[in-house]
Amino acid sequence: xxxxxxxxxxxxxxxxxxxxxxxxxxxxxxxxxxxxxxxxxxxxxxxxxxxxxxxxxxxxxxxxxxxxxxxxxxxxxxxxxxxxxxxxxxxxxxxxxxxxxxxxxxxxxxxxxxxxxxxxxxxxxxxxxxxxxxxxxxxxxxxxxxxxxxxxxxxxxxxxxxxxxxxxxxxxxxxxxxxxxxxxxxxxxxxxxxxxxxxxxxxxxxxxxxxxxxxxxxxxxxxxxxxxxxxxxxxxxxxxxxxxxxxxxxxxxxxxxxxxxxxxxxxxxxxxxxxxxxxxxxxxxxxxxxxxxxxxxxxxxxxxxxxxxxxxxxxxxxxxxxxxxxxxxxxxxxxxxxxxxxxxxxxxxxxxxxxxxxxxxxxxxxxxxxxxxxxxxxxxxxxxxxxxxxxxxxxxxxxxxxxxxxxxxxxxxxxxxxxxxxxxxxxxxxxxxxxxxxxxxxxxxxxxxxxxxxxxxxxxxxxxxxxxxxxxxxxxxxxxxxxxxxxxxxxxxxxxxxxxxxxxxxxxxxxxxxxxxxxxxxxxxxxxxxxxxxxxxxxxxxxxxxxxxxxxxxxxxxxxxxxxxxxxxxxxxxxxxxxxxxxxxxxxxxxxxxxxxxxxxxxxxxxxxxxxxxxxxxxxxxxxxxxxxxxxxxxxxxxxxxxxxxxxxxxxxxxxxxxxxxxxxxxxxxxxxxxxxxxxxxxxxxxxxxxxxxxxxxxxxxxxxxxxxxxxxxxxxxxxxxxxxxxxxxxxxxxxxx
Numbered sequence: 001x002x003x004x005x006x007x008x009x010x011x012x013x014x015x016x017x018x019x020x021x022x023x024x025x026x027x028x029x030x031x032x033x034x035x036x037x038x039x040x041x042x043x044x045x046x047x048x049x050x051x052x053x054x055x056x057x058x059x060x061x062x063x064x065x066x067x068x069x070x071x072x073x074x075x076x077x078x079x080x081x082x083x084x085x086x087x088x089x090x091x092x093x094x095x096x097x098x099x100x101x102x103x104x105x106x107x108x109x110x111x112x113x114x115x116x117x118x119x120x121x122x123x124x125x126x127x128x129x130x131x132x133x134x135x136x137x138x139x140x141x142x143x144x145x146x147x148x149x150x151x152x153x154x155x156x157x158x159x160x161x162x163x164x165x166x167x168x169x170x171x172x173x174x175x176x177x178x179x180x181x182x183x184x185x186x187x188x189x190x191x192x193x194x195x196x197x198x199x200x201x202x203x204x205x206x207x208x209x210x211x212x213x214x215x216x217x218x219x220x221x222x223x224x225x226x227x228x229x230x231x232x233x234x235x236x237x238x239x240x241x242x243x244x245x246x247x248x249x250x251x252x253x254x255x256x257x258x259x260x261x262x263x264x265x266x267x268x269x270x271x272x273x274x275x276x277x278x279x280x281x282x283x284x285x286x287x288x289x290x291x292x293x294x295x296x297x298x299x300x301x302x303x304x305x306x307x308x309x310x311x312x313x314x315x316x317x318x319x320x321x322x323x324x325x326x327x328x329x330x331x332x333x334x335x336x337x338x339x340x341x342x343x344x345x346x347x348x349x350x351x352x353x354x355x356x357x358x359x360x361x362x363x364x365x366x367x368x369x370x371x372x373x374x375x376x377x378x379x380x381x382x383x384x385x386x387x388x389x390x391x392x393x394x395x396x397x398x399x400x401x402x403x404x405x406x407x408x409x410x411x412x413x414x415x416x417x418x419x420x421x422x423x424x425x426x427x428x429x430x431x432x433x434x435x436x437x438x439x440x441x442x443x444x445x446x447x448x449x450x451x452x453x454x455x456x457x458x459x460x461x462x463x464x465x466x467x468x469x470x471x472x473x474x475x476x477x478x479x480x481x482x483x484x485x486x487x488x489x490x491x492x493x494x495x496x497x498x499x500x501x502x503x504x505x506x507x508x509x510x511x512x513x514x515x516x517x518x519x520x521x522x523x524x525x526x527x528x529x530x531x532x533x534x535x536x537x538x539x540x541x542x543x544x545x546x547x548x549x550x551x552x553x554x555x556x557x558x559x560x561x562x563x564x565x566x567x568x569x570x571x572x573x574x575x576x577x578x579x580x581x582x583x584x585x586x587x588x589x590x591x592x593x594x595x596x597x598x599x600x601x602x603x604x605x606x607x608x609x610x611x612x613x614x615x616x617x618x619x620x621x622x623x624x625x626x627x628x629x630x631x632x633x634x635x636x637x638x639x640x641x642x643x644x645x646x647x648x649x650x651x652x653x654x655x656x657x658x659x660x661x662x663x664x665x666x667x668x669x670x671x672x673x674x675x676x677x678x679x680x681x682x683x684x685x686x687x688x689x690x691x692x693x694x695x696x697x698x699x700x701x702x703x704x705x706x707x708x709x710x711x712x713x714x715x716x717x718x719x720x721x722x723x724x725x726x727x728x729x730x731x732x733x734x735x736x737x738x
Contacts, residue, residue, distance in 0.1 A: 007107065010112060011054070012112075012113040027045045029042055029044045038091075056099065058092070060096050061079045061129060063079060064078060065077055073180045074180065111139070112141075115140045115322070123136075123159070124168075144380075165560065169561040172561075173568055176569070178205075180572055184580075188579075189591050191583065192591050195594075199527060212518060212520050216519065228253060230256060230260050235463040263421045269426065270460070272420040274457075276416075277413070283410075283437070284365070285328045288325055288326050289326065290486045291487070293501060295483065296310075328369040328370075329371075336406070341353070343381050346384075353403065378398070379402050408437040409437050411434040411437065412432070412448070413434045428453065511524075602616040603615055604649045607631070614630075647662055647663070656680055656682050
């Protein structure tokens with residue numbers, strides 16, 4: 001197909017380019033790509049008019065300082081291609097060049113990136129820097145279904161200038177805060193200790209870390225308080241049930257011992273009171289991004305960033321709606337009945353979907369939160385073709401949650417029996433489901449404890465035995481999970497639905513947080529303390545919320561980017577002036593924290609051979625790391641370590657080889673655990689699998705080379721030199737024959 005006189009459709013990802021082409025084309029869709037390039041585009045026609053969908057891969061442009069120097073504060077920035085700014089973005093270069101090429105001859109441009117402030121910025125930067133235009137038509141959609149994409153194309157809108165301005169403002173704010181404050185922290189260490197160690201913070205990072213550090217202090221400062229429980233076994237009918245003293249916790253030891261002395265030898269208890277109460281439980285609200293990621297972590301243990309990536313793949317596949325949304329609303333125009341009818345075609349949901357379709361009215365329970373761009377997360381009804389195990393789990397959760405929103409209220413009956421034991425009251429509590437309602441639709445995600453008590457009457461006597469007095473202690477505040485912390489951030493107004501998971505990931509990558517139950521490291525604690533004592537505005541939730549509200553004001557046209565950025569510059573100049581006055585003290589405090597953290601992280605465990613300490617050593621010439629004993633020269637114990645990534649001891653040994661276990665955390669990837677011995681039995685399958693994989697890769701490589709260096713006579717070779725020698729010999733033989 002000729003590549004002139006066409007309409008260019010810009011998408012955010014390659015999968016979106018394909019989906020849009022497949023949905024809109026009235027003829028055949030041609031997939032195209034340059035030789036030796038992964039970047040693709042799709043050419044097709046709509047009623048004989050030519051269209052080309054060309055994808056980006058997220059942000060093709062990024063902000064970078066426009067002048068030289070590592071000074072602060074600086075506000076001189078410009079947009080440049082991402083692949084020129086960082087080697088980690090080199091993968092985006094062929095996509096950039098595709099868009100650069102196709103933008104030249106396009107007669108029209110349509111922006112079809114995700115409809116939010118990030119997507120609007122991605123599309124707008126491509127439009128102005130590559131297409132050299134300021135305006136274009138806009139496809140707006142919340143799902144990748146053929147129906148919605150077609151409707152979006154028929155009813156195209158203009159670019160949302162307010163959303164663009166808000167998105168640009170957030171990018172500038174994040175750059176201003178992140179670059180200037182990170183430089184300030186890093187230079188304070190460099191100027192004090194002559195060592196270079198990057199310490200980062202940011203507009204949302206700082207307040208989030210401080211929030212978690214405050215919680216960590218509460219946990220560490222917690223002093224347990226003793227209390228006593230008094231319990232007994234009661235035989236109610238055929239069941240033996242545990243009954244507890246009417247006071248849940250007895251704080252006075254003497255009081256507890258007195259009660260126990262009065263009941264310990266009793267063998268009968270009399271029913272004094274019976275109370276039953278039916279509790280009505282409304283269906284759950286539809287998922288927004290925060291509640292969705294919290295439940296993905298709760299049920300499957302996937303980190304927020306991992307959960308968002310899985311949801312994104314389901315969205316790109318047309319199976320669920322856009323997963324970055326603040327909304328808890330399901331508008332009627334998504335067509336509830338059609339979606340549920342389509343879901344009913346999947347065997348595992350057929351029965352539940354049909355039960356909803358028999359209702360007179362389909363009306364979902366909804367929450368209060370709204371989002372002007374997208375509704376709450378919902379399944380599209382498209383039937384999945386092939387899903388990974390992770391995708392299947394997340395998809396099932398989305399479907400079940402959606403169905404349950406249309407369910408009837410559930411009813412649970414609480415049943416309390418009060419027993420009299422020589423004037424001392426004991427309680428037996430039961431609970432059972434009376435009407436399943438929405439819980440039946442939600443399936444395993446609504447599993448509830450069922451304790452069914454027999455029917456009894458006041459005055460009935462029952463056998464009791466095994467009376468006990470138990471000494472307990474109060475527990476410290478629970479740690480945040482990677483799911484619950486997102487809800488806390490949302491309640492405090494820290495970050496947005498699209499950025500919270502990424503911010504949490506950065507705090508892990510920087511070594512400020514560890515563990516699934518979030519624990520703040522020594523470095524994270526020290527950094528939060530230094531910021532609080534010296535430049536408290538950096539960790540101010542109020543200031544962070546203020547600028548987030550300002551960005552929201554830009555979205556609705558009540559403010560503008562220039563005003564907000566001018567205020568931000570003023571604030572950062574004030575903060576920087578204050579920082580420089582205290583730089584020496586800040587540098588000294590942070591240097592101590594960095595050294596202490598590095599020393600702590602370098603210790604991996606004990607050496608079984610000589611009793612010495614296993615530590616992380618680094619060869620300064622090559623940069624390679626290894627775990628060696630402090631008595632290495634004598635005992636010779638040493639193990640190889642991954643060259644990159646943060647290494648932390650897990651304070652436990654491998655059950656098989658008895659070497660210390662460590663955790664390795666690469667930036668942007670899920671941490672993994674391993675023992676130090678590379679030949680441990682636990683790694684045998686992995687080693688065998690990788691040897692087999694390498695053998696297969698070598699075989700494929702050799703085959704490709706053989707196909708590349710083939711002679712006309714049919715023989716194949718694995719190098720150009722071998723082919724040349726063969727042809728020379730082959731030619732000489734032909735001459736002799738002649």
